Amino acid sequence: MSVGLSPPEYLLIVKGVRLATVAAGIKSNQQSDLVLLTFDADTHCAGVFTRNAFSAAPVIVAKNHLAQTSPRALLINSGNANAGTGAHGLRNAQQCCALVADAIDCAENEVLPFSTGVIGEDLPMGKVEAAIERLLHELAADAWLQAANGIMTTDTIAKAFSRGLQLDGTDVTITGIAKGSGMIRPDMATMLAFVTTDAAVDSAWLQHCLESAVDISFNCITVDGDTSTNDACILAATGASGCRPLDGNGADSEAFQQAINQVLIQLAQMIVRDGEGATKFVTVTVQSAATPAEAKQVAYTIAHSPLVKTAVFAGDPNWGRILAAIGRAGIDDLDIDQVRVYLDEVCIVSHGGRDPTYTEARGQQVMEQDEITIRVMLNRGAEQAKIWTSDLSYEYVKINAEYRT
Amino acid sequence: MSVGLSPPEYLLIVKGVRLATVAAGIKSNQQSDLVLLTFDADTHCAGVFTRNAFSAAPVIVAKNHLAQTSPRALLINSGNANAGTGAHGLRNAQQCCALVADAIDCAENEVLPFSTGVIGEDLPMGKVEAAIERLLHELAADAWLQAANGIMTTDTIAKAFSRGLQLDGTDVTITGIAKGSGMIRPDMATMLAFVTTDAAVDSAWLQHCLESAVDISFNCITVDGDTSTNDACILAATGASGCRPLDGNGADSEAFQQAINQVLIQLAQMIVRDGEGATKFVTVTVQSAATPAEAKQVAYTIAHSPLVKTAVFAGDPNWGRILAAIGRAGIDDLDIDQVRVYLDEVCIVSHGGRDPTYTEARGQQVMEQDEITIRVMLNRGAEQAKIWTSDLSYEYVKINAEYRT
Numbered sequence: 072m073s074v075g076l077s078p079p080e081y082l083l084i085v086k087g088v089r090l091a092t093v094a095a096g097i098k099s100n101q102q103s104d105l106v107l108l109t110f111d112a113d114t115h116c117a118g119v120f121t122r123n124a125f126s127a128a129p130v131i132v133a134k135n136h137l138a139q140t141s142p143r144a145l146l147i148n149s150g151n152a153n154a155g156t157g158a159h160g161l162r163n164a165q166q167c168c169a170l171v172a173d174a175i176d177c178a179e180n181e182v183l184p185f186s187t188g189v190i191g192e193d194l195p196m197g198k199v200e201a202a203i204e205r206l207l208h209e210l211a212a213d214a215w216l217q218a219a220n221g222i223m224t225t226d227t228i229a230k231a232f233s234r235g236l237q238l239d240g241t242d243v244t245i246t247g248i249a250k251g252s253g254m255i256r257p258d259m260a261t262m263l264a265f266v267t268t269d270a271a272v273d274s275a276w277l278q279h280c281l282e283s284a285v286d287i288s289f290n291c292i293t294v295d296g297d298t299s300t301n302d303a304c305i306l307a308a309t310g311a312s313g314c315r316p317l318d319g320n321g322a323d324s325e326a327f328q329q330a331i332n333q334v335l336i337q338l339a340q341m342i343v344r345d346g347e348g349a350t351k352f353v354t355v356t357v358q359s360a361a362t363p364a365e366a367k368q369v370a371y372t373i374a375h376s377p378l379v380k381t382a383v384f385a386g387d388p389n390w391g392r393i394l395a396a397i398g399r400a401g402i403d404d405l406d407i408d409q410v411r412v413y414l415d416e417v418c419i420v421s422h423g424g425r426d427p428t429y430t431e432a433r434g435q436q437v438m439e440q441d442e443i444t445i446r447v448m449l450n451r452g453a454e455q456a457k458i459w460t461s462d463l464s465y466e467y468v469k470i471n472a473e474y475r476t
Numbered sequence: 477m478s479v480g481l482s483p484p485e486y487l488l489i490v491k492g493v494r495l496a497t498v499a500a501g502i503k504s505n506q507q508s509d510l511v512l513l514t515f516d517a518d519t520h521c522a523g524v525f526t527r528n529a530f531s532a533a534p535v536i537v538a539k540n541h542l543a544q545t546s547p548r549a550l551l552i553n554s555g556n557a558n559a560g561t562g563a564h565g566l567r568n569a570q571q572c573c574a575l576v577a578d579a580i581d582c583a584e585n586e587v588l589p590f591s592t593g594v595i596g597e598d599l600p601m602g603k604v605e606a607a608i609e610r611l612l613h614e615l616a617a618d619a620w621l622q623a624a625n626g627i628m629t630t631d632t633i634a635k636a637f638s639r640g641l642q643l644d645g646t647d648v649t650i651t652g653i654a655k656g657s658g659m660i661r662p663d664m665a666t667m668l669a670f671v672t673t674d675a676a677v678d679s680a681w682l683q684h685c686l687e688s689a690v691d692i693s694f695n696c697i698t699v700d701g702d703t704s705t706n707d708a709c710i711l712a713a714t715g716a717s718g719c720r721p722l723d724g725n726g727a728d729s730e731a732f733q734q735a736i737n738q739v740l741i742q743l744a745q746m747i748v749r750d751g752e753g754a755t756k757f758v759t760v761t762v763q764s765a766a767t768p769a770e771a772k773q774v775a776y777t778i779a780h781s782p783l784v785k786t787a788v789f790a791g792d793p794n795w796g797r798i799l800a801a802i803g804r805a806g807i808d809d810l811d812i813d814q815v816r817v818y819l820d821e822v823c824i825v826s827h828g829g830r831d832p833t834y835t836e837a838r839g840q841q842v843m844e845q846d847e848i849t850i851r852v853m854l855n856r857g858a859e860q861a862k863i864w865t866s867d868l869s870y871e872y873v874k875i876n877a878e879y880r881t
Contacts, residue, residue, distance in 0.1 A: 124810040125803030125828070155799050157829030190796020191830050253783065295782040297797075298804035377700040377782070377868075378658065378876055385877035391595020392702075394560050398530030399703035405529040423530070424562030425596050463782075465873050471783055472790035 073345040074352040074441050074461070079231035082215040083244040086269040087111035087309025091209035092221035095202035097188070097195060098150035103221040105199065107206040108145040108265060109175060114309045116142050117278040118183075119285050121302035127154030128164040129184040130301060136168065136180040141274075143181040145265060145305065146171050149222050149250070153186040153194045154300040163194045174203050187250060187263050187301050188224050219248040222263055225470060226252045230341040236330050238323045241314035243270045245330055249338040253295060253347040253471065264289065264304040264338055270327060271310030276319035280328055281306040288335035292459045294346035295467070296375045306331070343459045348467030351383050354444040355458045359451060365402055366449075366456035372400035373445060373458075380463035383443065388434025390419040397447060409450040414443065478750040479757040479846050479866070481633050487620040488638035488649040491674040492516035492714025496614035497626035500607035502593070502600060503555035508626040510604065512611040513550040513670065514580060519714045521547050522683040523588075524690050526707035532559030533569040534589040535708060541573065541585040546679075548586040550670060550710065551576050554627050554655070558591040558599045559705040568599045579608050592655060592668050592706050593629050624653040627668055630875060631657045635746040641735050643728045646719035648675045650735055654743040658700060658752040658876065669694065669709040669743055675732060676715030681724035685733055686711040693740035697864045699751035700872070701780045711736070748864045753872030756788050759849040763860045770807055771854075771861035777805035778850060778863075785868035788848065793839025795824040802852060814855040819848065 088110060095105040110116070118137050120130050136142065146167050153160045168182035186194065219229035233246040251262025272280070285304055310316070317324045344352050355374045360366035373379055376396040382389040393412055398405070412420035414437040419429050437443060493515060500510040515521070523542050525535050541547065551572050558565045573587035591599065624634035638651040656667025677685065690709055715721070722729045749757050760779045765771035778784055781801040787794040798817055803810070817825035819842040824834050842848060 123800060123803035124807065125799050125812050152796070155796050155825065155829050157827050160829065190794075190800065297781055297783050297800060300796075300800050300803060376702055377872070378702050381873050381876035384873065387877070389595075391557070391560050391705075394530050395528060395595065395702060395705050398528035398705060400529075402529065407530050420560065422562050424560050424565065463873060465870050467782070468786055468789065468868060468870050468873055471786035472792070 073228050074349050076228050076341060076344045079216060079219060079229055082231055083233040083235055083246050084212045085244050085246050085267045085309065087114060087311030088267045088307070089210040089212050090214040090218045091206040091211065092214060092217040093202050093205045093209060095148070096198045097148050103217065104148055104150045105202050105206065106147040106218045106221040107171065107210065108218070109210060110143055110307055111309050111311055114141060114307050115272055115274045115277050116305060116307045117281040118303060118305045119282060121298060121300060123298050123300045125155060125300050127152055127186060127301040128156055128160035129153055129186045130303060131161060132164040132168065133183040133185065133303060136183055139180045140178070141181070142183045143177040144171050144175055145183050145185060147185040147222050147263065148194070148199065149224050150188040151186060151192055151194050152188045152190045152301050155191040156193055159193060163196055166196060167199060170200055170203050174207055183305070185263055185303055187222065190300065215246055215248060222248065222250040224250065224252070225347055226250050226345055228345055230338055230345065232334050232337040234330055234334060236326060238270060238314045238327065241312055243268060243312045243314055245334050247334045247338050249342060251342040252345050262289070262302055262342055266305065266331070266334055267307045267309065269309050269312035270314050271312070271316040272308035273316055273318040276317065276324070277306060277308055279319065280331055283328065284332045284335040287332060288339040291457060292339045292343045293371065293374050294343060294461055340459055343461050346461035347470045348464040349461035350464050351462040352442045353383055353460050353462065355460060356444060356446045356455065358446065358448045358455045360449045360454045360456070361452035363454045363456060366454050369397055369400040369402070369447060369449070370456045370458040372396045373447070374460040377463055383438070384462040384464045386438040388414060388419065388431065388438045390434065393445060394420055405449070406451070411448040411450070413446040414438065478633050479754050481746060481749045484621060484624060484634055484636035487636050488640055488651050489617045490649050490651050490672045490714065492519060492716030493672045493712070494615040494617050495619040495623045496611040496616065497619060497622040498607050498610045498614060500553070501603045502553050508622065509553055509555045510607050510611065511552040511623045511626040512576065512615065513623070514615060515548055515712055516714050516716055519546060519712050520677055520679045520682050521710060521712045522686040523708060523710045524687060526704060528703050528705045530560060530705050532557055532591060532706040533561055533565035534558055534591045535706060536566060537569040537573065538588040538590065538708060541588055544585045545583070546586070547588045548582040549576050549580055550588050550590060552590040552627050552668065553599070553604065554629050555593040556591060556597055556599050557593045557595045557706050560596040561598060564598060568601055571601060572604060575605055575608050579612055588710070590668055590708055592627065595705065620651055620653060627653065627655040629655065629657070630752055631655050631750055633750055635743055635750065637739050637742040639735055639739060641731060643675060643719045643732065646717055648673060648717045648719055650739050652739045652743050654747060656747040657750050667694070667704065667707055667747055671710065671736070671739055672712045672714065674714050674717035675719050676717070676721040677713035678721055678723040681722065681729070682711060682713055684724065685736055688733065689736045689740040692737060693744040696862060697744045697748045698776065698779050699748060699866050745864055748866050751866030752875045753869040754866035755869050756867040757847045758788055758865050758867065760863045760865060761849060761851045761860065763851065763853045764857055765854045765859040765861070766857035768859045768861060771859050774802055774805040774807070774852060774854070775861045775863040777801045778852070779865040782868055788843070789867040789869045791843040793819060793824065793836065793843045795839065798850060799825055810854070811856070816853040816855070818851040819843065
């Protein structure tokens, strides 16, 4: 089940990036589960990572390596998160880097490891080691779709997005892949997402560019309110397009930032559209709030409410549940007479109760759609927030009750 | 579905309290839906109410009346919450009080109204008015079980609890009823709960006694994290037992407080045991925290995690999800090497990973029980918190997807 998603179309090659994907046997179902990305020398790389205190071993190692040098390779496995694995897990993550470094002849700290899957089980290092040679043989510039498939866990569809742009007469490409479907409530970070470009980008600005884009994309989605131990988003710029280096100033940098924003928003929305058990794609917009934080707080309270999410699943315009969620979102001096709530363009709540123009039939019509916008106007300021989320279905319970069986 | 609950046993009469329950036709299924409690003169009454900004009309009226005088009657309807009904709803709640006041010959502000059920629909005042006469005829001292049934909505079983105690040689009784099954995450208040005693209790201390008891009972439960617009808990002391008035000092007051605590904890746990779709009763205990707030925060993060709740439903010792919840609970300087997690007495996590003594078989054995304790030791202080919650099942989704159909 996914909402309005189709398999990725043709994905653009990014000069300076090569990829390989194999089935190493980490997943029990023989599907592909190990992905290698290699970068040309002089690639700059930025990253944001989960703020979960129980960060997985690969997150700790990747952050550490990224702080020391520019990476030449990323090794990503699915099927096992290497999280909650203590000192042993750290050694395994480090060993992954050592194996790749040996194979492609770089330093160990020039490799970043990423893992996603079941928490608390040791990574099968024998299987990883046995697969490295095969990965080397597979490396190719046009293997994006296979890589997008190789990083999936409970995802039902591969997530990838490309776009090109011209910077000062030079053709530049951006291609990103992402995975994520459950345990989705990024906090200053994301699910696994790997975005590359052949633009040349100044190192310091690259990090800023990534953080700005994450803030309005991956940090605005939630499926179940659970922040993963393994969230990471990487943006790598190889510079192989030959464009002039971007440093955050001027129209080219602006255009590049917009393009990165677009790619990350697309990838983030794909994660929600493929949210575990999702049958609806819901945009929650909170407007005219006193502060950005308060807008986000109200939006997340609605987006996390199991009662709102089950009503959306049922296609039931049970606006009382939306109103109850707004009411418990923690705004102490909220004047409920000022609050207006809309389903798409249908006003459902005004003056603390049902809007006089509202009819159940009009609400029903909106709720029957696959894509719904819940819009709240607090009328107490000029700030706003937008969150994307999915509904709560039988299938969500089924997927998560049976995940390890 | 409920966990370890049977219909209430024999309930004790409380001198000075009479009750009546009828089917007024507010619910569409002809079940009882209107309950009247009357109190003798000189009854003292304390109350705590929802902090949801969208408080229902009856909550606003009840708080207002309670601040003015001591109530002689409570009128409680199920099937309609009279919430999100604006100025019209306030007039209807007021009109409920006027009807009862006329019938039993007291002042309008000596009546408190309570409503529970669907949000956003007008109370059918004609039906309420038509039922008042019948209620008067039904009034009796031993009608507690009928009243417990009359306030139910999605509850599958009536919730009531009695206990007696001797205060200075006088027999005193306490009987309480409660309802609630979904939209359960009380915040300084509760679902609907009405507790009465024939002890004589000083007015000021009665409120303190109630707040203390609510803090360790109704404020420690969660089913779905949604705080209702209609939560209220009333404690009425008629004084009809003839015991000496309690004022908070001495052994009798202490014994009374303990008894009230016990009644409220029993009622609160009944609500969780009958939580929507509940198949498991889960106690989440967080120990050795730096502050009480931090302990509660970690406990609620675990108790609200849909991933933990679905794993509990499946009987799956997926401790990685517990660990991920602890990690995202917002303790910035958490040292994960210090954290220990237990399922009942089985240690599952230590030193940031799986405890060396843990086996899947031992975890499985605990998870197969109907009642489970998840215990977290943070090892950073001396504070603790205990929260009671239920699991997340197919049935929860079904109940909430089909609630209005």
